[in-house]
Amino acid sequence: MLHTRSLTKRFGAHSAVDAVDLEIRPGTLHAIIGPNGAGKTTLFNLLSGELQPSAGTIVFGDRDVTRLDATSRSQLGMGRSFQRTNVFPKLTAFENVRLAAQSRTGDSFALWRRAASLDGANARAESVLAEFGLLDSRARLAGELAGGDQRLLELAITLATDPVLLLLDEPSQGLSPQDAQRLIDRIGTLSARYTIVLIEHNMPLVMRLAGEITVMNFGRVLARGTPDAIRANADVRAAYLGKHVSP
Amino acid sequence: MSGLIEVQLLNGIVQGMIYALLAAGLTLIFGMLDIPNFAHGAFYALGAYVAFTVVSLTGNFWLAIVIVPLVVAGLGLVVDAFAMRRLARTGHVYQILFTLGLVLIVQESIVLIWGANPTSINVPAGLDGGVPLGVVTFPYYRLFLVAAAALVIVAVWFALERTRYGAIIRAGIDDPEMVDCIGINVQRLFTIVFGIGVGLAALAGALILPIRGGQPAMGNELMATSFAVVVIGGLGSYLGAVVGGLFIGLTQAVMTMLYPAASEVAIFAAMALIILIRPQGLFGKR
Amino acid sequence: MRRFAILVVLVAVAPLVLRYPELETQILTFGLLAVAFNLLLGEMGFLSFGQATFNGVGAYIAARALLDAHAPLPIALLGALLAGGAAAALVGALAITGRGVYGVMLTFAFNEMAYFIAFQWRSVTGGDDGLRGIPRPDVFGISLDDATRYYYFTALVVLLAFAAVLRIVDSPFGAVLRAIRENEGRARAIGFRVRRFKIAAFALSGALSGLAGGLYAELFHFVPLQAIDLDTSTNIVIAALLGGIGSPYGALLGAAIFTVLSNSLSHVWAHWPLIFGLVFCAVVLFFRTGLWGITERWSRRAAHA
Incomplete structure (x- = not known):
């Protein structure tokens, strides 16, 4: 490998x-x-x-x-996580993971689409958050999550890049x-x-x-x-x- | 030989010393304290106007060049203690924005207090003659300006590099927590450095007053150039600021003789080139 | 959607209430400049100090197209848009190589260069006399000679551009810009080619600024050298921050207030920039969300009460 x-x-x-x-x-x-x-x-x-x-x-x-x-x-x-929690602090937990999923879809230069309508990336983000038990925090800002949750989110971001x-x-x-x-x-x-x-x-x-x-x-x-x-x-x-x- | 070329070059050195003073101050503030002070030119203008008032009141130019840096540096202390410290955590963007607001305030205050028309004063008595150079003369006052600026630049350098306070300041910049630990108030020290930087700009303004007079927006054009000087010389490098200032002053003088249209563009092209090719500047370490 | 509808209504009725169509047109073109600036600072977190460069390039291109080629107005504006975008892509590509403040200084330096080039190149820009006598041709057979008509034409173009910005902010592309603003290193680590996004954002911002410059050129049939100078760049920064960099609406609001105040206060008290500077410094120190942020907080509080 x-x-x-x-x-x-x-x-x-x-x-x-x-x-x-x-x-x-x-x-x-x-x-x-x-x-x-x-x-x-x-x-x-x-x-x-x-x-x-x-x-x-x-x-x-x-x-x-x-x-x-x-x-x-x-x-x-090759997905990596960071030693210090490294998230997008003023974006929601969902947006953090959705962005990571979006980085694989090739839609990132689409100016005319709505990010909210990227079904693939949204579904992927949803399932990764669920897997990490973070669905309840999806609408919270990443920077405001508790330390342990931030670390989980960090890992979730990495995983969402498949x-x-x-x-x-x-x-x-x-x-x-x-x-x-x-x-x-x-x-x-x-x-x-x-x-x-x-x-x-x-x-x-x-x-x-x-x-x-x-x-x-x-x-x-x-x-x-x-x-x-x-x-x-x-x-x-x-x-x-x-x-x-x-x- | 008519002496015209020599005069042009000497004028380039005079302008270069003004740049060097401004850039030395900016190096303290921007290079060492990491505060992008867009109001540096405004303090320069303020220096010229305060000097104008002192000379109007007392008739004594020598008194003016002593008082002006102190008064304006005092203002700098207030600005730093009140605003820049508070903005240190929010990063450069808000420091830039605040100093921009400061430019508006200072510039308009000048118009309010001294009026929008240009002001001027006579060359101080005793320096009103000149050295003959072919068909022209080179004013004594400009020679004095070069000597005075050089003296101050060396004195500040000496204070930074060779005294205990200078050593503490440099240590404080490298490792503020460490210096804090040994019981020295680093913030206060930084505020003083900010004041000195601003004072140097004000002195430059006072020194240029008998040559060019004052006008409220005089700082704006010089601000851009002194940023260029600091970047070319190397951010945080005192020597770089001084050499860079002289270099730009002379380059302008030469370009004005050869191809005046490009003299301004050349400076900013040089600055852009330096950032792209050698971001640490000609004399920067890193 | 509701906000945009309110904006459209406001823009539509403004000439009926205020009856200074030239001033209102200026609000719109300057507003577009602030919105374009906000795309870089508010969304991507890059402080561009050279937005007047793209405004000026757009204005000169549109003016030359109308003067020399007698181009139809839409073509001249399209030229302004493309030229502004191209100039910004170039400036952006170079500026983003400078880290932190260096990036800011590069936009600053390029603006200063552009200014001196415009100053010297009299045959194209008119130097410090500016370019005069720029025609305002009919569009699709409709005369725009009347100031109110030109206002509505500008309003149509600016509102379309503003809608496009709102759409871009909500797009996957906009999301990446915010990711870059929040944490550039992490954006890179999850596989975004940050450089490309930054250059694209610059190009968009420059295109909108170029369009604004193009619209301005016909307003007074005149492009002054100020269109490309650093003071204009500074004013854009100030207006956008005053309004609030969190939202395109905030930038528009800031530009409107700035334009109205600078036009009206200068008659009341010549030293209005002093007050303006004090207010601006206070905003930077205490109300970083700007007026829009304060309004939003109030309306939220009112909704809760």
């Missing part, structure tokens, strides 16, 4: 991401973990197209997307335990239908959801494998220095 070859990003003399080979197989939930400063976020931005790599290639499906920008990657089916691959950047960051739980449940159901790349700090979450894990440290791949294999890996334990490696 998605693989990288020798993907490298240098900032000056420092390699934030150093010759990383990734292999994301279709249908898996692949988590990328590592201590702070391991290069996870840089890697994520390379995958989503926010950053251009210094070297290496990224192939999505059978297409080399290394030089494509974030917009083009989104149009190809992605093939989901890139999730620390979705549980900053959420209350209850909200985090809601989100985890949601991601759990999504993983049955989508290929997901997940960057996450929350270890229990990762261990529960992930089918495969790549551990990064100092910009390099330290280890990869199933959650059980990673849990048992001595290098990984050393890298984390015992920090939040809960069994």
Whole structure:
């Protein structure tokens, strides 16, 4: 589905991401973990197209997307979420999701039509909101939703673009335990239908959801494998220095 | 040699120093404090008119160039404390709009107080002669203007780069929270910087008064040019503002001799080109 | 729909009540400029400081078409519309490469350039004398010589343009503009080619401004150099903000008030811009929704009461 070859990003003399080979197989939930400063976020931005790599290639499906920008990657089916809630604050929840659906319909330059009459996009928005339990909030402004709901909306926006691959950047960051739980449940159901790349700090979450894990440290791949294999890996334990490696 | 070309070039330097003063002030306000001050030209005009009043009352031009920057800077402090701080969170659009409103207020106040007709004063006594250059003379006052502007520009630079206060201001701009933490009122500091920036514009207005006199809209045309200077020199670069000002002044002088029709267009074309090709400006870092 | 109907009625009866058809025509052309500006700031969140550029281009094109080619009025206006749109697409394409304030400054710089070009190019624009003697030909055999007739002709064109703007605001395209205003990065991330939308919005705004300029050219049979100067751009900004940038109706309201006040107050007290500046600063500081926003709040409160 998605693989990288020798993907490298240098900032000056420092390699934030150093010759990383990734292999994301279709249908898996692949988590990328590592201590702070391991290069996870840089890697994520390379995958989503926010950053251009210094070297290496990224192939999505059978297409080399290394030089494509974030917009083009989104149009190809690589949907991403953001670490900080990133919605359209003064538009309604429905409009947030409807816009995302609209980005796929090719009607966005239609000046003479009414947005409210784009049946396809409206229906799509409706069903995504329903799936996320946000239908009741549909008429509220996104910026006025509670934190947990905003995060769900953020994910709903991404899903409404009908992605093939989901890139999730620390979705549980900053959420209350209850909200985090809601989100985890949601991601759990999504993983049955989508290929997901997940960057996450929350270890229990990762261990529960992930089918495969790549551990990064100092910009390099330290280890990869199933959650059980990673849990048992001595290098990984050393890298984390015992920090939040809960069994 | 008739000296005409030399005079033109010297006039270019005079105009360039005026631009440099304006742009240096604008660099403090726009480049460092990140406030797009569209009323900068209005403060320049106000400087000229306050100078006119001081000279009318006291007959002393030297007193005027001391008082004018202080008075107008005081006004700047009020504007910053009352409005610009309040608008800091709403972003640039509303800061631009507010300063636009300020232009209306200042310009019309000038008409109300001093009238719509141009005003002028004599060159201060002692500087009324000139240096002979071929068939023409170059007025002493213009030489004085260049020297005075240069002195002030260097003094402000020195204050910013070489004093403790300057260091705190620069630190405050890089990391306001940090400086706040060590117990310094950053907002007050910024307000003072705003005042200094406005004061520099007012000084430029006072200095130009004996040469060109004052008219209520005198700031408008210069405002656009000084924005161009700041952008060309590099937003936030004090050196860039000064060099950019001189460069534009000289370019105008040369263009006026060669091809006057294009002298204005050339400046804005240069500014547009800089934004598109080298947005950080000639001397900007980033 | 109800609001638009009220607007149509107001526009229709205005000459019967006020009886200054030239002033009312000016309200409409200036209103169209404010509405066009609002499309960029209110919907897309881009402050264009160079709207007079497109007004001027439209006015000069229409004037030249009427003077040199004796073109029918609709053709001259179509030319103004297209030229304004093309100029704005060009300015927009360059201006949006500048981030934040730089974008604003670029529209400003291009306006200043356009002004000096118009100032120098006397053979086309008449320089600071302006262009005089612009004819106002019959349209479909109907004479527009009478000021009231020309008012109604302008009203028809401006109301059509305004209806088009309302439609655009409600369109999927309008929705994308608001997405860009709210969160440009996110709009990009969900797959919108933001640049194209911005340029298209500029072209639309410029086309409407060009049309307004074209209509103005025949009003006094005269295109002054002010049609393209920065003061006009500034006035557009001020009028639109005064009315309220949240709605095209607000922009129209602001333009009407601005035009009426600047024409009437200047007779009452020569220093009216002072009051105007004070009110404007107060609006920026305390009533950012403008007059339209205040009216809307009142009417909502009245409806609840």
